[in-house]
Amino acid sequence: xxxxxxASAFLLAGCKSVLDVQPKGNYTTGNYWRNQSDAxxxxxxxxxxxxxxxxxxxxxxVFDNCSDDQVRGGDHxxxxxxxxxxxxxxxxxxxxxWRWKYETINRANNVLIYVPKITDIDPAIKARCLGEAHFFRxxxxxxxxxxxxxxxxxxxxxxxxxxxxxxxxxxxxxxxxIETDLLAAxxxxxxxxxxxxxxxxxxxxxxxxxxKLYMNWEKLDKAIEVGSKVVSNxxxxxxxxxxxxxxxxxxxxxxxxxxxxxxxxxxYSDFITYHAPRNWNGWSFFYPTKGLVDEFEAGDPxxxxxxxxxxxxxxxxxxxxxxxxxxxxxxxxxxxFCSWKPSGGLDYSLKxxxxxxxDIYLLVAEAKIRLNGAGAGDVEINKVRRRASAALKPxxxxxxxxxxxxxxxxxCGENERHQDLIRWDKxxxxxxxxxxxxxxxxxxxxxxINGGAPRTFARPKNYYFPMPQQEIDRSQGLLIQNPNFK
Numbered sequence: 329x330x331x332x333x334x335a336s337a338f339l340l341a342g343c344k345s346v347l348d349v350q351p352k353g354n355y356t357t358g359n360y361w362r363n364q365s366d367a368x369x370x371x372x373x374x375x376x377x378x379x380x381x382x383x384x385x386x387x388x389x390v391f392d393n394c395s396d397d398q399v400r401g402g403d404h405x406x407x408x409x410x411x412x413x414x415x416x417x418x419x420x421x422x423x424x425x426w427r428w429k430y431e432t433i434n435r436a437n438n439v440l441i442y443v444p445k446i447t448d449i450d451p452a453i454k455a456r457c458l459g460e461a462h463f464f465r466x467x468x469x470x471x472x473x474x475x476x477x478x479x480x481x482x483x484x485x486x487x488x489x490x491x492x493x494x495x496x497x498x499x500x501x502x503x504x505x506i507e508t509d510l511l512a513a514x515x516x517x518x519x520x521x522x523x524x525x526x527x528x529x530x531x532x533x534x535x536x537x538x539x540k541l542y543m544n545w546e547k548l549d550k551a552i553e554v555g556s557k558v559v560s561n562x563x564x565x566x567x568x569x570x571x572x573x574x575x576x577x578x579x580x581x582x583x584x585x586x587x588x589x590x591x592x593x594x595x596y597s598d599f600i601t602y603h604a605p606r607n608w609n610g611w612s613f614f615y616p617t618k619g620l621v622d623e624f625e626a627g628d629p630x631x632x633x634x635x636x637x638x639x640x641x642x643x644x645x646x647x648x649x650x651x652x653x654x655x656x657x658x659x660x661x662x663x664x665f666c667s668w669k670p671s672g673g674l675d676y677s678l679k680x681x682x683x684x685x686x687d688i689y690l691l692v693a694e695a696k697i698r699l700n701g702a703g704a705g706d707v708e709i710n711k712v713r714r715r716a717s718a719a720l721k722p723x724x725x726x727x728x729x730x731x732x733x734x735x736x737x738x739x740c741g742e743n744e745r746h747q748d749l750i751r752w753d754k755x756x757x758x759x760x761x762x763x764x765x766x767x768x769x770x771x772x773x774x775x776x777i778n779g780g781a782p783r784t785f786a787r788p789k790n791y792y793f794p795m796p797q798q799e800i801d802r803s804q805g806l807l808i809q810n811p812n813f814k
Contacts, residue, residue, distance in 0.1 A: 361442035383428035395746035399779035402613035423796035436465035459516030466509035477792035555692035579679035588680035596676035603665040659771030702727040
């Protein structure tokens, strides 16, 4: 998919409030949205937001530093507040992503308002554009839901009435809007794409996010219903090899339901830079813990695909280098998110995975176990394990312990662990408070010097983050802070 950067009235570059729409550049709604080309460029604008460093290019993944799987690295001292739950409404990492979620919502709303009026467009393309807009609006509200719980909601009617100053709505109201948008997206999006459009969201992407929504909503039967549409569809089959998901050549495979479509030298995300070791062209911001590394079973090839550990030989493009423990505070790096060009330097064509079919397989398995008991999810769990390696012992009569293990190793580093633990804590399946009181350990079994200390998780306060204070101030009192952070 080509990346087209468009400055126009509907693509915000900056504003007093993220809920304000300010014209930028030479385009307006009066001289844009004329034909199919305009529609396609407008839709591409939604995808391009994903490249932003303060969104899925980096900052969204900072929130998983809360988990037991990783610690922060780099020189952003304020990220330590996320990790140890000392953040407040002014913390940088809490506030910077807010804008980009509403940027996505604004762009999606404009597509939904103006594309239906275009007559010079193929009907199938028109339907697809509308499906993409419904999906991206849902995705932005999904991220707002997970991070803040409650948030303002802006739809097409608000844009048409210039009603951008909105109070926040409840988490359940956000869930209902996300559900509505995803059902519409699933109805309008194609099941698959040709090579020229690889990387666009599909029906499977919408079904997958809807499954995740229903699990968050504790609607387990509905999660099974929509998740099974992914699991049973060959268009979303697991990639033949686990490593295929983390390769430049094979990243856009059937399993990759959603990824940031980065292209080296022409529209790229810094996701890979934040993960690669500092002495190998990266910035070293995310370090796996010994707890995560030890979770892998003996003989599980995913360990070597996912993790760099002391003594490993790593191909950095220009040669084979040896990974040393002093490359990170924990003695580990995520290998799965690193790739180098033969000529040297990081290969920015490596995609950032945002949702894979294996995630949905395991959510369906979880819902079945929780509804029908141990063993009910064995089929889905074993499909994921068998793809990893036929030598891995199959799960028989698997319960939540086996399910939790499989999600942890399969999805490590993909921004799922902390949200999984929150969801399971709410359902009283784990004790997140006790878990986070345990220190995070380095490769040598010592407490990691930065970010490894035992932490106090306050329930229910730390289920969500505070609404950014700057947005409350800009709203002149219309937005009300989460009561746990007053």
